[in-house]
Amino acid sequence: MSKLKSMVTVNTSPVAQAVIGGKLIANDFSLVAANRRERELYAANLRAITDGLAARFPAGEISWTVPSGGFFVVVTVPFPVDDVLLEKSAHEYGVLWTPMSHFYDGDTPIHALRLSCSAVTPAQIEAALNRFAALITDQLP
Numbered sequence: 001m002s003k004l005k006s007m008v009t010v011n012t013s014p015v016a017q018a019v020i021g022g023k024l025i026a027n028d029f030s031l032v033a034a035n036r037r038e039r040e041l042y043a044a045n046l047r048a049i050t051d052g053l054a055a056r057f058p059a060g061e062i063s064w065t066v067p068s069g070g071f072f073v074v075v076t077v078p079f080p081v082d083d084v085l086l087e088k089s090a091h092e093y094g095v096l097w098t099p100m101s102h103f104y105d106g107d108t109p110i111h112a113l114r115l116s117c118s119a120v121t122p123a124q125i126e127a128a129l130n131r132f133a134a135l136i137t138d139q140l141p
Helices: 014-026 036-056 083-093 122-139
Strands: 072-076 112-116
Touching (some): 083 122
Antiparallel strands (some): 072 112
């Protein structure tokens, strides 16, 4: 009887390597050039979300991060943010976000949430921020 041997690899899929290789060849081997469109898209989304928050919450009771890049903005509010509020937000306001409590240990209430802007358009961000602002306003004392 022969023994079957299996091989495990941690290498990236050859298909994925070929896609990335093709993109690099098409952009004169520049990662900056190869990612320009995506960087511009994500930067526009990030601006849309931070500018939209500034327009809706000018008084300073609500604050948020203004990252130099990335897909997320962390919003700080004057009330605890938890999964119960997330469920209410989803069902009643049509807005999803991540409670920052998911990133911490312990039972201390966290007054922050993370908004994502990677897989949406500026128009979708604008509409969602209107619904998000209604949720926040309804939660304020």
